[in-house]
Amino acid sequence: MLNPWSLILIALAYMSLLFAIAWTGDKKRIAKDHRVVQAIIYSLSLAVYCTSWTFYGAVGSAATTGWGYLPIYIGPALLFLLGFDLIRRIAVSSREQRITSIADYIAYRYGRSHTIAVLVTLAAVIGSVPYIALQLKGIMTGIEVISRSTGAAVPLSGNLPLYLALALALFAILFGTRNMDASEHHRGLMWAIALESVVKMMAFLAIGLFVIFGVFNGFADVAETVRANQEFSDLFSPWRLPEGFGVQLILAMAAILCLPRQFHVAVVEFRDVRELKIARWIFPAYLLVFAILVMPISLAGLTQFSGLDVNPDTYVLALPIAFDQPSLTVLAFLGGFSAATGMVIVATVALAIMVSNDIVMPLLLRSGMTRRHGHADLSKTLLRVRRVSMLSITLLAYLYYQVIQAGVPLASIGLLSFSAAAQFAPAMLIGLYWRRANRNGAITGLSIGVTTWFFLLLLPSFVDGGPITAFLPDISFNQGAMLSLLLNAAAIVLVSLLMPEEQAPADGGATGLEQNGLITLGELEKTVGRFLGLQNTQEALATHLGTVDPEPSSLATPATIQFGERLLAGSIGSASARTVLTTALHHRGLGPEAVLELLNRTSEAVQFNRELLESTLDNMSQGVAVVDKDLRLVGWNRRYLELMGYPDDTVHLGQPIEELIRLNAERGLLGDEDLPAGIRKRIDHLRSGAPYRYERPWLDGKVMEIEGNPLPGGGYVTTFTDITHFKDIERELQEINETLEQRVQQRTLELREAIQDVEEARQSAEAANRSKTRFLAAASHDLLQPMNAARLFVSILRQQQKPKGEQARLVMRVDRSLTAAEELLNALLDISKLDSGMYDPEPGVIAVTELFEQLRRRFKPLAANRNLKLRVHPIDGFIFSDRNLLYRIIQNFLANAIRYTEKGGVMLGCRIRGQQLRISVWDTGVGIDSIDEQSIFQEFHRLDYAQRLDEKGLGLGLAICDRIARMLNHEIDLKSRPGHGSCFSVTVPLASQEMLAEQILPDTTPGESSRLEDLVVLCIDNEPDILEGMEMLLQRWGCTVLLACNQLDAAQQVKEKGAPDLVLVDYHLSDQSNGIDVMEHLDRLLGTRLPAIVITADRSTELEEKVRRQLYALLRKPIRPAALRALMTNTMKNLKA
Template sequence: MISKWTLLLVSMAYAAILFTVAWWGDRKPQYPNRPWLRPIIYSLALAVYCSSWTFYGAVGSAVRHGWGYLPIYLGPLLLLLFGWRIIERLALIARSQNTVSIADFMSARYGRSRRLAALVTLTALIGLVPYLALQYKAVAMSLAVLTGYVPKPDEFFGDPALLVAILMAAFAILFGTRHVDATEHHHGMMLAIALESLIKLGALIAVAVFAYLWLGQHELPLAESTRILLENAPPQGFIAQTLLAFLAIFCLPRQFHVAVVECGDVGDVRHARWMFGGYLLLISLMVVPIAAAGVALFGSDGTVPSDTFVLALPLANGNTALALAAYIGGFSAATGMVIMGSIALATMVSNDLVMPVLLRRDLDEDGAKAAAAPRVLWIRRLTIGLLALGAYSYHHNISADSNLAAYGLVAFGAVAQFAPGMLGGLYWRGASRRGVERGLLVGFVLWVYTLLLPALSQSGWLGPQWIVTGPFDIAWLRPQALFNLTGWDPLTHGVFWSLLLNGATMMITSARWRPGVDERLRIAQFLDPYAQRRTLAPSDWPGNVRVADLMSLAERVLGERHAQRAFAEEAAELMRELKPEAQADRLWVQFTERLLAAAIGAASARLVLTSVLRGQGMDLGEVVAVLDETGQELRFNREILSTTLENISSGVSVVDPDMRLVAWNRRYQQMFGYPEGMLYVGRPVADLYRYNAERGELGNSSDDIGEQVNKRIEYMRAGSPHVFERVRSDGQVIEMRGQPLPGGGYVTSYNDVTDFKHAEQALREANETLEQRVTERSREAEMAQQSKTRFLAAISHDVLQPLNAARLFTSALRFTDSFDEQRHLAERVDASLRAAEELLDGLLDVSRLDAGKLEAQLTDFDAGELLRDIASQYAPVAKGRGLDLRVHARSAPVRSDRRLLRRVLQNFIANALRYTRKGRIVLGLRGRGNEVELQVWDTGPGIPPNHMQQIFDEFHRYQQAFDWGEQGLGLGLSICQRISRLLGHRLDARSTVDLGSMFSISVPRVQVATDLYQHRNRPTPQADSLAGLRVLCVDNDQEILDGMRMLLTRWKVDVITASTVDEALEKVQQGPPIMLVDYHLHDRMEGLDALDALRAASPRPIAGALLTADGRDELKRMARERGYRLLTKPVKPASLRAFLAAHHTRTREEPK
């Protein structure tokens, strides 16, 4: 424990430091030489928001409610991110209006209303006493933790909280009430507040670091501790608390004073967004480790109050120095709030409650010559003292709640009642003084009833029974379940009802009683503070007030020295000589009003000046004209306006609040065909509507004319803007735009938009037609492209089928010693590779067919032989899967494209192999009249009837398990269907679930031809028919050259190979009669040019063939024109042998 005398000495020493800093700041202003320092001081001073509630109570809230501690930080952060222009607007208005408090702002916005200013002051005074008491409670609590001394309930003078209250009040009096002008910046006090903000942040960071290290030493990871601490969802009232914290930044009197009144430059607000926001973010992060360590050390059962964890944690671990630093941080948080809050409230009380009463009494008694400056200062000082005493009394006698957050939330609820009037004053032209007064009164009464009185009941001052049963046992009037609204926490309930009825009352009353003349004349400066308004030249006015009279008035309020200095500075700014005996013009009167408003408030300044000017022979209307510069700006030349109305193309009519015609132009009369004399000033607009309704101009003639007229009158009377178009009986289209006038009444413009509507309709029809055509063409093109892309991509997947068969054959060939079996397997490999080759050729042919460059090649062939050939190709695959692959096919001559038909049958067999787990697959054919039906049967799982119509769709697969490690792409049957349509053949499919499926294609039958089977009996050329032939092979791929050499050597051909053009030019000198050259040599010349060069270099005539995978017709034509044969890759051995044999025979027949 720490001695209370030690803490008293530390507190006194700390207060002395603050006094010194404030005194030094006033004596030596820092900003002229260090302008960069001003936004830093301003941002740190805004942190006066972080009171002892933030320093101590946030940790307690985190322990009790987890996420519930965040709203007091989240609200201001949201304002700084999204609503910071509210502060900027307020600062601009305060500079132009000399606003000294939030009550002064409300009064100035709503017609200098003294009653509204007094209502705002009373609300703030009653609402913030509990908030001031919170600071004393926090200090008393910290003293109790550090010293162990708890004052007795009846102990008064020995209570440390009383000493703290006196100390804070003394500081506020010494440095907050030195000048009458409340708009004069308190540089020293702002510097001291900024220093306090740094100290409380540093202290909280030190304790948080200590807590973090303590958690680590006890093997309690911060992340896990934080998760446990914040594992619960945000508590009830989270949103309401966030809203209150959002509004508190500009509704709390101390925050308004720091953010608005003490703002030296509006640009500082933009800097403060990030600096003050970073401050809040940093201080909110420090709460978590302290709360986590406190719960780990003390538990959360309340044995050690969670609000004291900031002090108790270091104290429990023997770190007295850190505990003392934490105490200084909490003391800083409390003193900063008390000082600024007391100054702001004292200014409001003196200016808006006491001074108007004293001034009116003095004026009534003709005693205005008495000096006002000393009285203003003494009133503020006395107010600060009484506030300190009242807040201490509330803390000592009323509150029994140990939860610090409860104090602050009640106060936030009170000042939040200012928000509707403030925001309405900044953004809503229709907000009126009467509406704001009534709304604020309703909101304040509901705050008292739903929040303050229940708090007093819990403290024992009122019986608690009425909270449960309601006054007079009226259940729906229960203060925490008003109108039977239950299930909400008391704070959310009270905030909801008070703000809802506050805003609703303001809007309804403002709509019923619109702003008065005085309010409308001043409204522009509040709605658009960014506008640069021109200053009018001084005009003559019928008063005879001298400058000396105005100076004398200012001296009585501000003091002689201050008033004379202010008049001298204004004269220098106006660039004129200060002549006290000269007659004062409008500019001097307006300057005096602003000067007085800074000292005694806008309402009191208006009262004083009005009395003085009327005492000089001016009537009330002349006083208003002098004091309101806006009235000068709103004058306009009626003749110019009339000329303008008569020369515009639109018809215009204006009615007054009584719905009588007051202005119109000739175009309006012509547009509706009103007879001469029908329009005159004062004519009820209902007569005009009735005249138009009788002629069918108001729409459906079946409606009652009276109802039509009344509906339009009520619409205008309600002030609802509208835009409407009406088509008249002659086809003319009239656009009507109505807008309410600020002072009541309605203006409507009428425009003939017939030509525009006709053009618009024509354009719309053309656009719709064009869009429809473009959409259809785009859809067709997209579908065609997608279909083509899917088709071409799908064909390639089936090339793996014959390659797979070839792979099985080659695997078997590696482990076979028998020559006959090796030969048999080699033939099977060759057949499978031929199938893959034909499949790739088919892919190329289909792509050409889709492009319109290829037609199906219909030939006559034996369908039975085709089935047997396909069966032999897939037999190894079936055998490997334990399936019996059978062929039942006799000779059946058909007419079709052999390659494409083979493609269809391959897909049928591939699907059968893929889906059949056991049993057999049968290939067969049946005659069906003039057709032969080629069938593939399997014993697979079958296909349900509801899937039979979808299996031919692209990418559709009937989902089944696959035992063979493969899965189709859902493209095979779609490809079969496209090929069948191309060939004109009919596809069929039948299936029975669990028994199997059958797929077939019907092909036209043809008569047996004698040469149909000649290709099977054609003798194979003798192996030595090419013996002695020399061939030059040129290719940049060595593997191709090796393969070509092995094939040609088996044919007894003498092979000469070259991998480059230069090497080929050397070897062509050996005189080979034939050369085979690849097209893509990737050398200094390509295939065709290489053939030309070799033919030119050969010592004898030489034939040539170009080998390429590019089968373009253009390339074929180029090769043919140069005398060469084009063989497409993969080169068929039969085609190559035929080419070689033909040229070899020709060479041997040539004469030697």
């Protein structure tokens, strides 16, 4: 039969076991290098969340509200499953900054604000003390229930809660303040908490299974009981959630990170992301077991104790007692005892760190105690402060326990603490994701939120009726909780927007930052050592600097100052650490603003460099692993893990490299070497500090190149490069080399054949091209020669005879026929040359006004003949193109516009578009259907209406324009509307200032043409008709004409008549000589160089270059008299210049 004293003895024995586990964990560091075990310990330590509320109170809540107990289990599980990245981000950044508490974390985000740290600490203490008192109540409730069942009185009934509180405080002091670095992991304490989590789970699971299979007949019977009882069906209906379910879900999600004890175990005790990944699944599964078993236990209690005065919060203990299960009763008591004591111990440790770092320590710094004690070691004093804080917090909880009303449910007290901790969530989350949130907003939000919580939630829990309640608003708990959170978040956002904080000057301006080396290593060591302990500080700085004996007089670098601040932050919090370093630097000559700027700059610089290094390493193609002087793994990149192919959760920070070498040996990566000898050889090599490099077969047939080099301060960096691809190439090269001679002969033969085929193809292509060129030249010469002669005779006939009537009409028709034939031949030749690439554009600067004026003069008479009005609108600017080719495009546009416009007019204009000029020709003609807009640019394509208008043409003009535009990289555009007209445009680049500066534009001012009278001209052509026509034309201009059919005749004329003033020579002569050869002969004969105009139908660029090199003028057939006269005038003018 159980009695109260036996319970006390069992509790004492259990506490002794916890003490032994914690002591062993601290001293022996149980499984310190076993990753999976450490991850499980971390996951189970998170279950300190399951307090006496979740052990006892959840069943009581289910019995009264149905599903009202679920939020406390679902909320944390959802956050771990869905908000894992948030937890990871907070945990990783806190580890890097050596954060010691939730107050430290929030203060660090807002510029290490001491005010925020104090606010969070006070709110945490006020909100946690009722929760700690709740645990004392839970333990006492368990003892009282068992005592009532035996009829015995509770031993030490008046003082037992006090003794219990003192015992728990003693446990927390022994294992929570073993060293000053609060950010250091309390391994022993976490082992004890993990054991308590196992006991909680075993107890609750045992009770649940007993109820399901002992009280009920399995899960089916539990479900049937619910269906058979209307009250139970209504209570646990899936469509009926109790009031405030959503609010409590939000509070529970916030509590898992914001409760001081939860932040401590989840963040401060966090070591590695892989532990968090395992906890992501273990912790929700742990909560799921509790959530599943709560309902059957509450149903059993409601069924068993129906009509009896049994508190639902005690069903977990009352059921084993009712069914006479003493062993299960003891287990249930130990489960509740574990739930309560684990929470009290961890919460006390976490709160004591916050109180000592953020309240007591700043008061000591301001009181001048640190200056009065000079450089004395203050670490022991601070440890005493922390221990006194633990005792004080526990006693406060005991006092609150004394005023708790006996009938207050456990769940209501737990929710009260949850809502207090939730006030930290807005500052945490908004500060994490919104960079504009500032200290003013956080202070205001926290103040409003905590004040609202105090008046709406905490104060009503003390007073039930009485005069003070008249001044309190009549709202529910859920409404008050949500109102406080909303006001908190809104205040942070609004105040941050309305009161933005000024940033420190980016350049350091007159802040004195140029003296950022004012503190020496020795002074930094003494400053940090006073709080952390001199020996611990010396070891930490030596590791950081990579030297055992750093020079004390050396100036500390920004990175070292940042490291010292982080060491201090791990002991006294980030806000106090900033205060200590600010004081030290201020005494060395820096002003307060400069000190803060220096520390902020240092923080940012170190953070940036670290992130840059991590990013660089993770994006390398090589695997990198770094070990320290103790041969422990301290750094690696993602590629290293991929190349090594390690199983998940194998590699962790601080892992002895010997473990990984042994793992590699077990996987066969050391070859045929003896395992112990191979491992020892590699460890000895690393210790020797000698560099090495070798290649080794690796996993999956790969080949790895491994290169190691010692670090200056001790340690080793090793790189792993996958060289499989290079080895494959090397092997292929070796195979190729073995049969190289045979392959060389074979390839040589194939190469010769290929070269011969290419040469034959090249020769064929060149021959075809030469044939085509000869054909074009011959066609040009032979076809255009008679037309040229006819053109000259018609011109003379019209000038001399002045034909009238029928004779005039015949002459006009002959002229038109010749013109049509010339245009046809020229178009065909142009198409052929454009397609063969024989044109070589000569772009240059063109004056727009001159170009438009030339077009106006030519086409205005044509437009007037058709009763059309031609309007020309140039701009005063310059473009860059081939003048002749561009002229041909616009000329064709204008000719087509005049030809196919019956009434109205034609306009030539332009508009600047960016760095280009869009030249357009508008007409009021018949227009073009959209289906014909592409086809009109094809050869020999004419539209139906062109034939109806009886306009002559072959449909080659636009095809030539399109080819010229593509050759010049100009864009042609067409817009047309049938019945209204068309607009053809060409877009040409504007001439830049550099082009204008480099090219001298031709003088566009018309001058008086040189007179040709009395000019002696020698005409050389193998066609008599051409010579006759030329003679008649030149004589009308007042020239004296000498005629020659070949080189011999020309030489004879020169000998008899002397040197002519100008020579007009055809390039292609019948005696297989050419005009340039004849000119060279005449120059040698006369001993002087004669000016000449070479006349030809050949439009090849080669001929043009050849004529230009001889400094002769070039005139292409068919000859137009006006063009010939202008060229002769210009040639003679240049000779006189």
